[in-house]
Amino acid sequence: MTSGKISTGISGLDEITDGGLVKNSSNLVRGGPGTGKTILGFHFLSADSAGKSAFITFEESKENLLAFSSKLGFELRNVEFLDLSPSEHFFSEVESYDIFLSSDVERQPVTKQIIDFIEAVKPERVFIDSMTQFRYFSPNKYQFRKQVISFIRFLLQRGCTVVSTSEFSREEPDDDLQFLCDGVINLKTEDGERFIEITKFRQSGFRSGLHSMKITAQGIRVFPRLIPDTVSTGIVNEIIPFGIEGLDKMLYGGIRRGTINIISGPPGVGKSTLGMLFARETAMRKEKALIYTFEESADQMIFRAKSLGIPAVGLKESDLLQIEPIMALAYSPDEFSQLVRSSVEKEDTKVIVIDSLSSYRLVLKGREQSEALYALCKYMKSRGVTVILLYATSSLVSDIDPGRGVSFLCDNIIFLRYYEAAGEIHRAIGVLKKRTSDFEKSVRELVITKNGIEIGERLTNTRGILSGMPYVNGEVPDGKE
Secondary structure, three states: OOOOEEOOOOHHHHHHOOOOEEOOOEEEEEOOOOOOHHHHHHHHHHOOOOOOEEEEEOOOOHHHHHHHHHHOOOOOOOEEEEEOOOOOOHHHHOOOOOOOOHHHHHHHHHHHHHHHHHHHHOOOEEEEEOHHHHHHHOOOHHHHHHHHHHHHHHHHOOOOEEEEEEOOOOOOOOHHHHHHOOEEEEEEEEOOEEEEEEEEEOOOOOOOOOEEEEEEOOEEEEEOOOOHHHOOOOOOOOEEOOOOHHHHHHOOOOEEOOOEEEEEEOOOOOHHHHHHHHHHHHHHOOOEEEEEEOOOOHHHHHHHHHHOOOOOHHHHHOOOEEEEEOOHHHOOHHHHHHHHHHHHHHHOEEEEEEEOHHHHHHHHOOOOHHHHHHHHHHHHHHOOOEEEEEEEOOOOOOOOOOOOOOHHHOOEEEEEEEEEEOOEEEEEEEEEEEOOOOOOOOOEEEEEEOOEEEEEEEOOOEEOOOOOOOEEOOOOOOOOO
């Protein structure tokens, strides 16, 4: 933990706040109903098991809060509660104040309770749910502002780090509270997705923008938005082979480590098989490879590899070759990026295969593809990870480009195609692009057998494969008569 900081209890939030909350600061958590404000408070108060913490509640009872926190697995043994919520007897025993305003009558006993509570507990962390309740103890906005300033100073002078929640609406904005606090954390829900955003953070840097978050059975998880500029870059001058003799010849030895590679082709042409073979070759070198499959289960991929004579089972069991199925609609782009980061940084993964780029677009849920994919690929490249992106073309014969915002990312493009000759369907393979070195410009036949993939001879007698209208030399292509 960065000096002068304390943990929020949420690792992803600690990351985007550059190490946690500033000690002895006041922070405001804003959000509508059900956005996770109280849960964030549970994380904050339970993050320090040694020090004392305080929870001041104006709405939920202590009993309800303890029951809620227990369901989420929080240990609040070191947390003292000041329950200022209305009791069940309030409605029947309510008294009206005919001469004085209710705010004048209620403010003094509530203030005294808070002062006595803080002086007795001497907490290091204080969570207030919610600060906007002070409006109802104040006769006007001026008095409310003075009271909040005084209350925050009272807590900070006693060494507390304060997190308070805010309930706001168009009719009752909370701009005044945002001005008064050192940090402002916003919890949002948009189109069914949850986000967290820091808009103010005095005395510290922070990572701006919207970051994905989820509320799970264990509380809040935050997935920081990947910014490639925050990681170091480096160039690795090492050629690694595909493990297919003919393809390695076409690539003049293989591909450079730490590059972004696209294998493009129609469904069923052999893209996943090529990706599996490259991952297997990586594992054979005692390096870890990981395949993210959006379309098949791990068992299906292993079965298919076995039927093609690719012995991947033993490598998978040794943990050098991992296959991880991904349900695209269950992930946000930030969450998937976090999954990749964890594999790279904690498990030292050297090769990542994404099968396929077309299905990965479902993770984006309509967002701009180039930004998310750019950040993810640049991050992996800077870590020396070799990336294989499998792209399923929409056309069976002629489509090569994986789309705007993708081609410029990649260092190498390998294309697979179907073509018809003598009344039979064949497969072809070629290299369209290779940065940093030369490559064979010819198109060759690709054959998938029970022993894997074989690269055949140059298709010197066939032309027009890339156009989708192949023809044998000497023949007149369709439409040219």
